[in-house]
Amino acid sequence: MGKDKKCSPDMEDYLETILVLKRKNKVARVRDISQSMHVKPPSVASALHTLSRDGFVIHESYGYVDLTSEGEKLAKMIQKRHEMLNKFLREILCINPKTAAEDACRMEHAISQETSKKLTKFLEFVQTCPDSDRPDWLKSFDHYFKTGKRLKCKIQEMKQKGNL
Amino acid sequence: MGKDKKCSPDMEDYLETILVLKRKNKVARVRDISQSMHVKPPSVASALHTLSRDGFVIHESYGYVDLTSEGEKLAKMIQKRHEMLNKFLREILCINPKTAAEDACRMEHAISQETSKKLTKFLEFVQTCPDSDRPDWLKSFDHYFKTGKRLKCKIQEMKQKGNL
DNA sequence: TAGATATGTTAGATTTACTTAACAAATAAA
């Protein structure tokens, strides 16, 4: 029972950023964190103090920033949620990419594990749909959203005709 | 162009609570707000000061709390989102009610207007589904979530058999 | 109507996250 440590949404954002920077640049530095998060370097310093105190990052003065295993675990979870929500918003709901990115960024701190898992599976369910890129029922929703009107689906038609 | 005023998530929660209390009790009082939000009365006083200053509530010392039209507009929007998200989580994703309520409470401050509208329509689309309480594709997802396996849907079967 | 109880307010402190300004260390360039 690895009593998963927690931190504030703000600190979660720092962890996620550090993870992303490490992936992109091999290392994470204060200045890069500062720039990607649009905060000033002292804010980063302060956050790193907190995160270090709470066992999420390792940071020696003037050195690179690294994640502890706890920190990495949390960061990866947040990052996965971020990706998943982004996909859900763009690919299922067809939200415009900019808005989807912004929403995902906030939603990632708002949802429970249970909801996260369900949405992940839902996305997987849609994406592994065999009959086409976008399943018929989603196309049907697209039409409903645009026109407010329901298309009768094939099955219903056939039920009416007595073929099923 | 009524340049919709905004406020922080915390203040949004106060507005929503005031709206709900007014509906339930006809009036909203500091003590009731305090109790439903699980904060102490001085926190409410402080919040009311801010909300009053920013034109969202009207509050005379020792009197009832009321919403301005701006405040009511915002409160109603938040409340609708809350309800919608709650329904979405419970009825589409089958999240357990307690978790759904908690998630909705946080998500209502995280989503854009665009996402809110899309989700609302999506819910409406599912709920006005004519063929059953829960459309076939959602039942199919339920099965996928439980077993990890896809059921072939009727249409596919027929396509294979050459009936469509 | 006077005292007791419930409700509301103010003052002051704490926490979190941010800022600017001043300084320190590290790196790059002359």
Added chain:
DNA sequence: TTTATTTGTTAAGTAAATCTAACATATCTA
């Protein structure tokens, strides 16, 4: 290898949102 530039830190202050303690007002009840 000195100087200049970039990067990082510390100090001090601001703004939300919360709390406790002390006080004020309102309402209920004897």
